[in-house]
Amino acid sequence: MNKKHKIFSVLFLGISIFGYSQIKEEQLILNRKREPEVKKIEKKKTSVVQEKNYPPDNKKKEDSLNLKYDIVNVPPVSDFKTTEIQGEDISPKFSNDYQSNYFRLGYGNYGKFLADANVSGKVQDNVEVGADVHYLSTAGLKKDYDWDSKSSQAKIGAFANIYTEKGKFNIDANYAFNNYNYYGIYAFTPGNPDLDLQQKVNKFSVNGYYDHYSNDILNNVRVKSYFLSDHFGASENYANVDVNLSKHDFSVYDDITANGDLGINLETVNSKFDILNKNKNNQFNFTLSPKVTFYKGDSYLLIGSDFSFLNSKNSSSVTDESKNNKFYWFPKAEVLVAAADEFKFYGGIDGGLKLNTYGNLLDENPFLISDLVLTPTETKYHFYFGLKGDVDQTFKYDVNAGFSKVNNAQFFVNNGLFSDIISTDRQGYDYANTFSSIYDNGTLMEIKGDLQAFPMENLTVDAGLHFMKYKLDNLEEVYYKPLVQFNLGAKYTMLEKKLNLGFKAYFVTDRTSNSYQISPSDVIFNGYSSIENRNEKVGGYADLNLSAEYKLHKNFSIFALGNNLLGAKYQNYLGYKVLGAQVLAGVKITF
DSSP states (O other), rough: HHHHHHHHHHHHHHHHHHHHHHHHHHHHOSSSSOOOOSOOOOOOOOOOOOTTTOOOEEEEEEEEHOOOOOOOSSSOOOOTTTSSSOOOOOOOOOOOOOOOOOOEEEEEEEEEEEEEEEEEEEETTTTTEEEEEEEEOOOTTTTSSSSSOOOOEEEEEEEEEESSSSSEEEEEEEEEEEEOOOOOOOOOOSSSOOOOOOOEEEEOOOOOEEESOOOOOEEEEEEEEEEETTTTEEEEEEEEEEEEEEEEEEEEEEEEEEEEEEEEEEEEOOOOOOOSTEEEEEEEEEEEEEEEEEEEEEEEEEEEEEEEEEEEEEEOOOSEEEEEEEEEEEEEEEEEEETTTTTEEEEEEEEEOOOOOOOHHHOOTTTOOOOOOOOOEEEEEEEEEEEEEEEEEEEEEEEEEEEEEEEEEEEEEEOSSSBBBBOOOOOOOSOOOOOOEEEEEEEEEEEEEEEEEEETTTEEEEEEEEEEEEEEEEEOOOOOOOOOEEEEEEEETTTTTTTTEEEEEEEEOOOOEEEEEEEEOSTTTTTTTEEEEEEEEOEEEEEOOOOOOOOOEETEEEEEEETTTTTOOEEEEEEEEESSSEEEEEEEEEE
């Protein structure tokens, strides 16, 4: 055992002994039942007074049907890139005297600087307005790369919550940028260490939501939109309008009642790229989703369909415009049999269209080339069955398996060189350091398991497992899709809720990618030749993270975050090492 592991083991043992003594003491006073929730929402001191009897019974029943026991709301893999702090901020939140207004500053190794704030308040009894500001920067991996790998990102937003007698509105607008570098050069060493590898993505979003208290005809309306641009002249406009009409709680027979719903969805995206092949993609999808749900007690039967019309256009500087107009029908049915609170059996079939956009794909992989062919993914059908339950209000679980037929399933693939000419002024994306989007038809088998446990009043434990196996028609390998992903987390409060501790671990198995071996060509004068390997292994990893926050005063606390504590500079994408062990500490002021 090396020195670093010895130190880590001693620290972990000390925390464990201290925590165990605290747990043992608190077990003696824990003698009442609680009502733990899947995702606890605490009332803020500055929040608007809610309606006396909201939500009504029909809303409660609708929410219970739509919950689907998504009890673990965490990303499937760790996301500790130099361009992002993490997939989830695991710093614990105080459960007593919670206040939404705060300001936080932190600094850590790798030059990591964090600043964020949230401010909100009432301008009228039924109107609340607020603002969110978040900023993060890092100096990157200076010891690992001779070229620049620094990054910075920010999000600035404003929101309003408006409560009326018939419904509630939420409106928010925000601007975000991500400024980073295509630093993942693995195939050859550039002659110029000062090369410009910059990429910057700007995104302006406006969203709105209206929830009608009565489900008589109108249920809710959602509007999402954004405009995106990047350093290389790409632009994307996106809009989505989702209207849900409904008639709920009408009697069918004896103690059997029903809900009738009609979903109307319009989604459009227009993407333009300004380099290389200059691809242009225009997609419009209109979907009608009628469904009827019959329920008796906690059991129900849902029957419905999705009818979609897709209009898409694709063109580039090297291909003529292609148009596609197509109607789709997707079956939808689900049955849940509630034998008891502890055992609820369910199964069903569904499907649908997913529009792949530049903005959404950048959220998964920021190192994409700014010139993509965007094709919708069609899940022709998806069969699933599972078991879920709530054991004595202290243990919740959901285990399910599914099988899907998918057309145009989307994957990421490594790009080689776009220009074979040896040059000192090569573009920053032209070092075999970017990725494109590819598509194939095939089948997907999945097994998922999520659980959340409340062994005592101040301790929450959650875990998630995801197994997925693709079988594709054309591609020999499935790129960047791990076979198994597992996450484990815990949150614990001690010292009369002054100290909050958090833990999150991610385990991911090997992934497959393609790669390129590049060398000066003997045939082409002053040029490069390349050989592609279509079965490159990108190693799996274990990523452990700890957090702590101590409340010195009701308005002042200190915090510390430890990310990727095993120190492995693994790769989410080939060539792009993530930051090693990171420690960030700072102060937080609430008001």
